[in-house]
Amino acid sequence: MSWEPVIGLEIHVHLKTRTKMFCRCELEYGAAENTRTCPVCLAHPGALPVPNARAVEMTILLGLALECEIAEHAVFHRKHYFYPDLPKGYQISQYDEPLCVDGKLPLATAEGDVAVGIVRAHLEEDAAKNVHMGGAAGRISGADRTLVDFNRAGTPLVEIVTAPDIHSAEHAKRFLQMLRQTVVELGISDAEMEKGSLRFDVNVSVRPEGSDELRTRTELKNMNSFNLAAKGIDREIRRQIAVYESSGVVEQETMHFDPGNESAPPLRSKEEAQDYRYLPEPDLVPLEPPRELVERLRAELPELPGARVRRLTEQVGFELAEGLVTSGRDRLFEQVGGERREIANVLMNQFAATGVDPAAANPEELAKLIEARDRIPRQAFTEALAASGDPGFSAERYLGDGQITDASDLEPLVEQVLSANPEQVASYRAGKERVLGFLVGQVMKETQGRANPKLVNDLLREKLQP
Amino acid sequence: MIDTLRLTAEEAAELIERGEVSAAELHSAYLLAIAERDGELHSYLTTVSESEGEGVPIALKDVISTKGVETTAGSKILAGYVPVADSTVAARCKEAGLPLIGKTNLDEFAMGSSTENSAYGPTRNPWNPERVPGGSSGGSAAAVAAGLAPWALGSDTGGSIKQPAALCGLVGLRPTYGTVSRSGIVAFASSLDQVGPITKTVRDSARLYEIIAGRDPEDSTTVELPEPVAIPDAEDLKGLRVGVPKELNEAEGIEPGVSDAVNRAIELSRELGAEVGETTLPRAVEYGLPCYYLIAPSEASSNLARYDGVRYGPRVGNGDIRSMYERTRDAGFGDEPKRRIMLGTYALSAGYYEAYYGQAQKVRTIIRQEFAAALEEFDLLVSPTSPTVAFPLGARTDNPLAMYLSDVLAIPPNMAGLPGLSIPCGLSEGLPVGLQLIGPQFSENLLFRAGHALERALEFDFVPEPLR
Numbered sequence: 001m002s003w004e005p006v007i008g009l010e011i012h013v014h015l016k017t018r019t020k021m022f023c024r025c026e027l028e029y030g031a032a033e034n035t036r037t038c039p040v041c042l043a044h045p046g047a048l049p050v051p052n053a054r055a056v057e058m059t060i061l062l063g064l065a066l067e068c069e070i071a072e073h074a075v076f077h078r079k080h081y082f083y084p085d086l087p088k089g090y091q092i093s094q095y096d097e098p099l100c101v102d103g104k105l106p107l108a109t110a111e112g113d114v115a116v117g118i119v120r121a122h123l124e125e126d127a128a129k130n131v132h133m134g135g136a137a138g139r140i141s142g143a144d145r146t147l148v149d150f151n152r153a154g155t156p157l158v159e160i161v162t163a164p165d166i167h168s169a170e171h172a173k174r175f176l177q178m179l180r181q182t183v184v185e186l187g188i189s190d191a192e193m194e195k196g197s198l199r200f201d202v203n204v205s206v207r208p209e210g211s212d213e214l215r216t217r218t219e220l221k222n223m224n225s226f227n228l229a230a231k232g233i234d235r236e237i238r239r240q241i242a243v244y245e246s247s248g249v250v251e252q253e254t255m256h257f258d259p260g261n262e263s264a265p266p267l268r269s270k271e272e273a274q275d276y277r278y279l280p281e282p283d284l285v286p287l288e289p290p291r292e293l294v295e296r297l298r299a300e301l302p303e304l305p306g307a308r309v310r311r312l313t314e315q316v317g318f319e320l321a322e323g324l325v326t327s328g329r330d331r332l333f334e335q336v337g338g339e340r341r342e343i344a345n346v347l348m349n350q351f352a353a354t355g356v357d358p359a360a361a362n363p364e365e366l367a368k369l370i371e372a373r374d375r376i377p378r379q380a381f382t383e384a385l386a387a388s389g390d391p392g393f394s395a396e397r398y399l400g401d402g403q404i405t406d407a408s409d410l411e412p413l414v415e416q417v418l419s420a421n422p423e424q425v426a427s428y429r430a431g432k433e434r435v436l437g438f439l440v441g442q443v444m445k446e447t448q449g450r451a452n453p454k455l456v457n458d459l460l461r462e463k464l465q466p
Numbered sequence: 467m468i469d470t471l472r473l474t475a476e477e478a479a480e481l482i483e484r485g486e487v488s489a490a491e492l493h494s495a496y497l498l499a500i501a502e503r504d505g506e507l508h509s510y511l512t513t514v515s516e517s518e519g520e521g522v523p524i525a526l527k528d529v530i531s532t533k534g535v536e537t538t539a540g541s542k543i544l545a546g547y548v549p550v551a552d553s554t555v556a557a558r559c560k561e562a563g564l565p566l567i568g569k570t571n572l573d574e575f576a577m578g579s580s581t582e583n584s585a586y587g588p589t590r591n592p593w594n595p596e597r598v599p600g601g602s603s604g605g606s607a608a609a610v611a612a613g614l615a616p617w618a619l620g621s622d623t624g625g626s627i628k629q630p631a632a633l634c635g636l637v638g639l640r641p642t643y644g645t646v647s648r649s650g651i652v653a654f655a656s657s658l659d660q661v662g663p664i665t666k667t668v669r670d671s672a673r674l675y676e677i678i679a680g681r682d683p684e685d686s687t688t689v690e691l692p693e694p695v696a697i698p699d700a701e702d703l704k705g706l707r708v709g710v711p712k713e714l715n716e717a718e719g720i721e722p723g724v725s726d727a728v729n730r731a732i733e734l735s736r737e738l739g740a741e742v743g744e745t746t747l748p749r750a751v752e753y754g755l756p757c758y759y760l761i762a763p764s765e766a767s768s769n770l771a772r773y774d775g776v777r778y779g780p781r782v783g784n785g786d787i788r789s790m791y792e793r794t795r796d797a798g799f800g801d802e803p804k805r806r807i808m809l810g811t812y813a814l815s816a817g818y819y820e821a822y823y824g825q826a827q828k829v830r831t832i833i834r835q836e837f838a839a840a841l842e843e844f845d846l847l848v849s850p851t852s853p854t855v856a857f858p859l860g861a862r863t864d865n866p867l868a869m870y871l872s873d874v875l876a877i878p879p880n881m882a883g884l885p886g887l888s889i890p891c892g893l894s895e896g897l898p899v900g901l902q903l904i905g906p907q908f909s910e911n912l913l914f915r916a917g918h919a920l921e922r923a924l925e926f927d928f929v930p931e932p933l934r
Contacts, residue, residue, distance in 0.1 A: 039551055043772040045544065045652040046531050046553055048685050078768055080814075082791055089771020146787075148776065277814035279768050279823070282656035283648075284686050 002209040003244070005237045006217070007172050007202060008164040011179060012157050013189045014126065014197035015058045020154035021125040022049030022092065029195055033131075033149040041154035043087035048283050051076075055156035056099070058188040059123045060289055061297045062158060063100025065182055065304055066118045070294050074099040074122075076281040081274065084148050085128040093159075095278045098122035099287060105162075105182075107175050108309040110318040116175055117163030128153035152196075158188075164203065164214065169233035173226045176200060177326040181305045184328070193224055202233055205250070206240045219254045320344040328358055335363035338370055346370050351385050360389035368395035375404065375450065404451045407459060410443070413451070414459045417442045428464050436460060468495040471613035471929050475670040478522045478616045492616075493517035493565045500568070500614045503933075507590045509599075509608040512536050513568035521563030524674075525615035527606045528569040529576055530661065531650035532556045535566065539652040540574040540584040540602075543773045543798025545780055553650020554685065555619060555661050555678045562677045567615050570605030574800045575770065576626055576654045578602050579872035582863055583802045590859070591634060592930040593897050597856035600630030600872075606664045607634040611930055617665045617674055621651060623658045624758050625851075625876025628888040631664050632851035632900020635890040635928050637671045637917065638664050640876075642907045643883040644689045646675075647682035653769040655762035656687075658880055666928045668889060668917040672697045675910060696911045698918035704739035706916060708732070709844030712744055713751035714875055714902075720853040723894025728850045731891035731901045734923050735848070735916075745840045745847065747878065750833040754878035757833070759870060760813050760826035761881075767810030770803060805866065830881050837882040841906045846916060849875055851888040851900030879904045887913040890926040898926075 019026055023040035039047040063070050077095035078088075103118035128150040132143035160179065166172050180198060183189040191198040205217035220236060223229040232255075240250050305325045312321035312330060320341070324330035329347045336343050347358075351366075366388055373381045376399060384398035404410055417439055418425055428435045436457070443456045468487065481487045497513060504510055511528050514535060526532060529539045531549035533556070538544040552560065559566070573583035581589040581604025589604045591597040592612035599608040603620025607630035610618050620627040622640040631638025639662040646661045653659060663674035676695035682688045710732060715725070736742045775781035775794030782793040799807070813822035840847060853875060862869040879886050884904055891901035901920070905913050927934075 039549075042777055044531075044549065044778070045537070045539065045547070045772075046529075046549075046648070046650040048649050050684060050686055080768060080771060082771065082774065084774075084776050084787060087772060087777060089774060090768055275816045277768070277811065277816075278819070279764065279814055282687075282765055283653075 001245075003206045003237075003241045004209045004211075005167050005169070005233075006164045006205045006207060006214060007166040007169075007233060008217075009160075009162045009166065009172060009175065009200055009202055011160045011176070011198070011200040013160070013183050013191055015055050015156040015158060016187070016189050017052055017054045017058070017156055019052060021052050021055055021123070021156035022154055025154065027155055028151070029197075031151055033147075034151060036151040037153070041087065042150055043089075049092060049281075051284060051287070052156055055123060056287060056289065057293070057297060058156075058186075059099050059121065059158050060294060061186055061300065062160075062183060062188055063103065063121050064294070064298050064301055065186055066100065066103035066105055066121060066160070068100035068103030068118055068121060070289060071097060071099055071101065072288060073097060074287040074289075076284045076287070078279045078281050079276045080279070081276060083127070084146060085130045085153070087128065087150065087153055090279075091125060091127065092281055092284070093124035094122035097286075099289075105175070105179065106306055107171060107178060108306055108313065108318065108322060109171065109174065113310075114165070114171060116165045119161040119163055121158055121160045124157050124159060126152055126155040126157045164205075169230040169237065172202065172233055173230040174322065174326075176226050176229065178305055178309075181326050181328065185302060185305060200229070202229060204233055204236045204240070206237055206244070216250045216252050218250065218252065221254055222256055315340045316344040317341075320348060323348045327352065332358040332361055332363060332366075336370065337363075337367040343367075343370060346373070350382060351388070354382075354386040354388075356386065356389035362388065362393050365393055365395040369398065372399050399450065404447055405455060407455060410447075410451055410455060410459055413443055413446050414456065414463055417446065418460075418463055425464065429466055436464075468492065469613075470495055470499045470616070471933055473613070473616055474666045475522045475616040475673065476667065482520065482522065489520045489523065489563070489565055490517040493523045493567060496523055496567050496615060499612075503612055504609075504614055506595055507592060507608050507612055507614070508587055509570055509589050509605040509612065509614055510568045511538060511540070511571050511586055511605070514566045517565040519560065519563035519565040521565070522616050523567045524559055524564040525567045525570050525606055525609045525618040526556060526559070527572055527603050527618070527620045529572060529621050529652040529654075530556055530569075530619060531652070532566060532569065535569060537569065537652065538586070539576070540572045540586060541798065541800065541803070542585045543779050543795070544652070547778055549650070551650065554647035554682045556650065558678050559619075564677070570603070570609050570618060572605055573602035573626075573802065575652065575766070575803050576602040576621055576623055576659075577766070577802045577806055579625065579629055579869050580857070580859075580862065581605060581630070582859065583800060585800050588859060591856045592933060593635065593856065594932070596858055597897065598633070598859055600633035600852070600856065602626040602630075603664060604630045607631055607636055607638070610634070610636055610664050610666060611928065612933065613929075617663060617670050619661055619674070619678070620664045621654075621659055621661045622880070623654050623660075624762060624880055625873035627662045627664060628851045628876045628886050628900065628902060629873055632888045632890070632902075633856040633898065635898030635926065635930065636664055636666060637668050637890070637921070638662065638888045638900075639671045639675055639910070639913070640880065640886045641675060641679060641910060642885040644687050645679045645691060645908070645910070647678075647685040647688050649682055649684035655765040656769060657765060658758075658762060668887070668914055668921050669697055671887070671917075672910075672914045692908050693911065696914065698911075698914040700915050701919050701922050702739045703735050703916055703919050706735075706740045706846065707844045708735050708740045708742045708916075709745040709840055709847045710742060711747040711751070711840060711847050711849060713747050714847070714849035714878070717751060717853060717874060719871060719874070720850055721855065721894060724850045724852070724854060724899050727892035727894055727899035728848070728901055731920060731924065732848060735920065738919055738923055743844065745844060747836050747840055749829070750836045750878040750882070751874070753829050754833060754881050755870065755874050757826040757829045757881060758877045759809070760822050761830065763806035763810035764813045764823045765810065766803070767807045767814065770799070770807055773798060802866075833878060834882040837879065837884060837904075838906075845905070846909070846912060847904040849902050849904070851876055851902040855894050855897035855899060875902065883907060885910050885913060887917045889917045889921055889924075890928065891920070891924055892926065896931065
């Protein structure tokens with residue numbers, strides 16, 4: 001039998017607001033522990049949450065980018081559980097009336113668009129950070145004590161939940177890349193996995209090809225790169241297929257991904273049904289975003305990455321188009337003149353390898369450089385690309401250094417110069433050797449200075465031999 | 467010599483204004499009275515020796531966070547907790563120049579109707595020290611009645627201002643939900659908690675309400691007052707339609723002495739020019755209390771989750787986190803908070819939410835509609851505040867349900883978010899009886915006007931008989 005994977009994603013994105021979701025503490029990644037706290041985010045008695053209006057706007061903007069409906073009435077709920085990183089004993093989140101619902105992100109693929117449904121995008125607050133001391137690698141098991149850093153507590157967080165519309169690890173990875181690029185371009189998040197400002201969980205199940213049932217799913221947590229996610233998903237798909245094919249039963253469980261050995265050991269098998277005792281947050285009034293605000297934000301939406309992939313696919317094919325867009329190099333690509341595929345290839349390969357910020361590069365100079373790349377040494381080209389983000393970068397300098405050192409390239413030019421200057425040739429042959437300087441100069445002029453003068457000299461002497 | 471027993475806040479302000487006494491001297495006079503009389507009454511948990519401000523000193527219930535002054539909510543789990551910031555109401559009192567006398571006793575986390583649930587021992591009623599002062603703001607009420615504060619703030623979730631004010635012969639205002647900031651008020655049931663004044667007169671009540679009320683950006687549920695607070699001076703009730711809800715006045719358990727006093731006050735309103743008629747609130751009274759005991763404990767179970775021993779307050783045990791939580795919360799909470807945490811946790815659990823919390827919210831809407839209908843016909847409604855006068859210490863401590871019924875008349879308007887003013891309307895068995903005036907949302911000015919006119923006509927002497 002052949003099996004179809006069914007994958008759904010839950011993505012958490014930190015919003016790039018100046019202050020926290022419900023208090024005025026400034027958000028500063030890497031600040032000394034517990035220096036960005038106040039009675040609200042430390043859950044002192046009587047401290048009340050006040051929603052961050054900017055975070056609400058950013059969530060609406062994202063909702064619009066994901067083609068969601070923006071609720072006219074959204075409600076914050078309290079989600080209860082006891083853990084030291086949760087100061088109030090509940091997280092303020094959204095439950096059955098989220099801010100954004102029912103959207104989609106059409107995922108451009110080589111085979112055309114795959115519509116991935118967005119079930120919801122809601123606003124909530126992040127927990128604090130537990131720091132486990134004395135155990136292995138900061139893990140809770142084996143730790144002898146746990147300290148809590150509340151700087152992160154109350155960071156605005158958007159949770160995006162997709163429908164189970166993804167059917168391969170590769171598409172899951174591409175979706176994540178596309179979503180990441182979208183939030184970065186909207187300016188609402190840095191979405192940097194290493195800083196924890198983008199996190200995601202993956203729900204995986206498989207079913208017989210052609211069926212539309214939804215079988216028991218497992219949840220993969222804590223994957224810290226898109227590539228590892230793709231690997232983990234693939235492995236989990238294979239595992240589930242193997243279980244079914246040996247007449248086994250897939251248990252509902254949560255797998256904690258351990259990048260060290262690339263295995264996915266079960267975290268909570270048959271998870272004891274968590275009862276979060278959701279309660280409408282009585283300290284907050286419902287969010288009722290004015291329609292004018294929603295329309296203003298809609299007008300602010302830039303052309304989204306998905307649309308750009310589709311547009312560029314026509315010029316350079318899907319792979320390069322997607323690569324350019326998800327790497328944030330497509331805007332530069334569009335500004336650099338030249339043969340489209342060649343430009344795309346250089347930007348995705350040699351240019352990408354330099355790590356130069358695409359926004360800093362000068363497109364005109366890059367165009368000159370790429371145009372000349374076959375005429376200059378590889379080394380010089382690479383150096384030029386690496387410097388292409390420097391202020392005042394000029395391709396000319398590198399082209400100058402890019403001498404024509406191949407005699408066969410120069411020979412026709414030398415012949416041409418000799419036949420154009422019969423008087424000087426005669427003078428030289430008559431013993432006036434300083435005429436050679438003039439002839440070298442003519443060849444150099446023809447090559448815009450790129451010819452190797454010594455080589456020109458040698459070639460001329462050789463041709464002038466009687 | 468300042469007679470703190472008789473002195474109203476208004477008179478105290480006049481003394482200060484005329485330069486006859488300074489705020490600091492007044493503050494000292496109250497501290498002296500506390501030293502003399504509070505040993506027996508135990509109305510204060512903390513007193514403040516420094517007098518700050520040039521206004522009339524005030525006592526604050528110990529759920530009101532005060533910067534630098536211990537705030538315990540009457541619970542061991544907050545023993546030693548000193549807020550780093552003032553609550554909005556404390557800050558507004560400070561801005562108005564009111565020196566803080568101290569923090570008053572209460573039922574733990576404001577859960578109770580007698581102040582016997584305080585982890586720091588009960589408060590006694592100045593009218594009869596064998597009796598309770600009511601609760602949960604019993605410390606504030608006893609302090610004002612005994613001349614240990616010219617005025618005080620309490621908090622009211624299910625009657626915790628109105629009922630102790632009634633039992634101590636004082637004026638208590640539970641304001642319209644959303645008019646007084648809850649920022650910095652130790653939360654019990656967020657959708658019901660409101661801070662309000664406990665005073666000797668209606669005019670004092672209006673003056674204090676004026677200081678604390680109004681929109682606060684720190685509390686999203688607050689609103690701007692639709693009109694400025696008017697200090698009442700009318701002496702009649704001409705043009706007012708006063709409704710007497712049958713169920714609130716004939717509920718089971720209302721003592722005859724209480725009914726008599728309330729009926730005399732109703733008769734008096736007629737004499738003062740009011741048009742009095744009967745009305746009905748069938749479901750509000752029948753379901754008000756049961757609904758309250760679903761909604762308030764549900765919210766309490768959530769609000770009290772933060773007391774986990776991690777960030778402040780005492781911590782018991784240092785082994786694994788579960789046992790630290792359990793031991794800390796077991797040692798820190800008294801029986802009543804534990805009871806309500808269990809009730810609320812149950813009511814919010816998956817599978818029960820709709821049947822309990824969800825259903826209670828629906829009934830709450832019906833109660834609101836019922837009051838709205840009655841208040842279409844009448845400008846305000848009247849009833850006893852409490853079915854009984856102050857009861858003996860210990861009389862209801864073993865029977866939570868009997869204790870809960872103390873608020874059966876005070877709770878229904880709270881469920882509807884309506885303001886209520888309790889004024890003393892006479893004595894029964896030598897103990898004060900409270901008259902509850904209920905108006906539409908934001909009708910505080912009307913309640914003050916009616917309360918003031920009745921107060922003048924009733925000529926109730928707020929000084930407890932044993933202290934005269």
